[in-house]
Amino acid sequence: MTAEARPSGAPRFHALKVADVRKETDEATSICFEVPADLANEYRFIQGQYLTLKAQINGEELRRPYSVCSGLDEGELRVAVKQLPGGRFSGYVNGEVAPGDVIDVMTPMGNFHVALEPSAARHYVGIAGGSGITPFMSIIKTVLAREPGAEFTLFYGNRGFDTIMFREALADLKDVYLGRLRVFHVLSDDIPELPLFGGLLDEAKIRDLSTHLIDVGSIDHFFICGPGPMMEAAKTVLKDLGVDDARVKLEVFGTPAPHAGALRSSEPQVIDGRSSDVTIVLNGNRTKISVPYEGVPVLDAALDRKLDLPFACKGGVCCTCKAKLVEGEVRMDINYGLEPDEIEAGYILTCQSHPLTETLVVDYDDR
Numbered sequence: 001m002t003a004e005a006r007p008s009g010a011p012r013f014h015a016l017k018v019a020d021v022r023k024e025t026d027e028a029t030s031i032c033f034e035v036p037a038d039l040a041n042e043y044r045f046i047q048g049q050y051l052t053l054k055a056q057i058n059g060e061e062l063r064r065p066y067s068v069c070s071g072l073d074e075g076e077l078r079v080a081v082k083q084l085p086g087g088r089f090s091g092y093v094n095g096e097v098a099p100g101d102v103i104d105v106m107t108p109m110g111n112f113h114v115a116l117e118p119s120a121a122r123h124y125v126g127i128a129g130g131s132g133i134t135p136f137m138s139i140i141k142t143v144l145a146r147e148p149g150a151e152f153t154l155f156y157g158n159r160g161f162d163t164i165m166f167r168e169a170l171a172d173l174k175d176v177y178l179g180r181l182r183v184f185h186v187l188s189d190d191i192p193e194l195p196l197f198g199g200l201l202d203e204a205k206i207r208d209l210s211t212h213l214i215d216v217g218s219i220d221h222f223f224i225c226g227p228g229p230m231m232e233a234a235k236t237v238l239k240d241l242g243v244d245d246a247r248v249k250l251e252v253f254g255t256p257a258p259h260a261g262a263l264r265s266s267e268p269q270v271i272d273g274r275s276s277d278v279t280i281v282l283n284g285n286r287t288k289i290s291v292p293y294e295g296v297p298v299l300d301a302a303l304d305r306k307l308d309l310p311f312a313c314k315g316g317v318c319c320t321c322k323a324k325l326v327e328g329e330v331r332m333d334i335n336y337g338l339e340p341d342e343i344e345a346g347y348i349l350t351c352q353s354h355p356l357t358e359t360l361v362v363d364y365d366d367r
């Protein structure tokens with residue numbers, strides 16, 4: 001599985017057999033999928049991308065996105081899932097899934113990466129919290145293997161030593177890439193020897209780490225993935241330190257902190273119960289549906305018509321429902337996932353989109 005020549009078009013599910021299940025910590029499990037030769041092309045991934053898994057759990061069909069933790073050169077497709085208290089899908093993966101089981105897995109998606117440049121000697125910085133480490137495993141393994149001059153510095157926050165996912169794998173990678181990979185664990189509950197590495201990855205801590213351990217101005221790309229408050233703190237610090245947004249990549253796993261701001265892209269409008277004629281383009285087919293200006297978003301209206309459209313969170317986070325708005329205008333309730341250049345290019349989150357014009361053309365094949 002490599003980054004070259006990936007198929008285009010809407011992502012789709014295939015039933016994949018679980019080849020291996022591994023306990024990563026007391027509260028996290030990784031599962032590796034067997035990819036048949038005829039599907040190998042469909043499951044080529046880019047470092048940092050995710051897979052959406054679908055399963056019937058207690059009679060309910062659930063879909064959840066999970067980041068690939070394998071590097072491009074490992075020849076496996078693996079995700080790691082951290083058990084959340086009361087979490088339905090994470091509980092199923094951590095408690096029930098066994099080798100030989102079959103799970104519906106969507107083809108890879110996501111933009112949490114920068115294009116590889118083997119001749120560049122770039123310095124990357126990752127700021128990760130908890131299960132937010134998973135895409136970093138894929139990114140670190142890939143860039144250090146494929147870009148021989150690259151360096152990676154990782155700040156990784158956890159509660160305690162025993163809850164650190166991929167602790168040994170990271171230590172092994174440090175040995176393989178001596179002097180090119182630096183990993184700084186920050187623990188909130190266990191007390192480390194140096195106060196710099198104790199506490200939460202909050203604004204003060206991230207500022208301390210960034211000013212003492214890296215030369216912010218010389219870093220080519222920052223990657224941030226973890227709990228909402230940690231992500232907001234990291235964004236604020238990097239902005240304060242003069243880092244341009246173009247150098248910062250974000251991957252949101254859950255709903256960010258309530259104070260995140262600037263998420264609602266427009267206010268609801270009341271437009272007399274009217275509907276818009278919406279053309280959905282999917283796998284080269286065009287289907288016309290009617291979508292009310294208010295209430296039901298484009299995605300749900302199309303799912304009601306039994307169109308097999310891609311989606312996962314339905315919360316404006318994962319971007320699985322992303323499509324290109326070829327004609328017309330929409331307003332989105334919230335947007336945690338699309339970047340400004342994607343919005344500029346006409347992409348929308350269909351789970352959050354409501355028509356503003358009499359006709360829309362929404363293309364799921366152009367992603």
Ligand SMILES: Cc1cc2nc3c(=O)[nH]c(=O)nc-3n(C[C@H](O)[C@H](O)[C@H](O)COP(=O)(O)OP(=O)(O)OC[C@H]3O[C@@H](n4cnc5c(N)ncnc54)[C@H](O)[C@@H]3O)c2cc1C
Nearest residue numbers: 064065066067080081082087088089090131134253254318
């Ligand atoms: C692009 C993307 C990639 C992801 N990659 C990974 C990954 O590699 N590993 C991983 O473990 N998770 C990952 N997630 C999160 C994952 O998709 C699920 O949200 C998570 O496993 C919880 O699902 P659940 O069904 O167990 O919880 P639910 O039954 O849906 O919720 C249970 C409780 O947990 C809360 N909750 C739900 N999601 C989160 C969250 N992310 N953080 C904190 N609280 C939450 C809910 O509010 C609720 O109280 C990713 C999410 C996205 C959008």
Ligand code: FES
Nearest residue numbers: 312314317319351
């Ligand atoms: S389904 Fe996740 S953003 Fe729409």
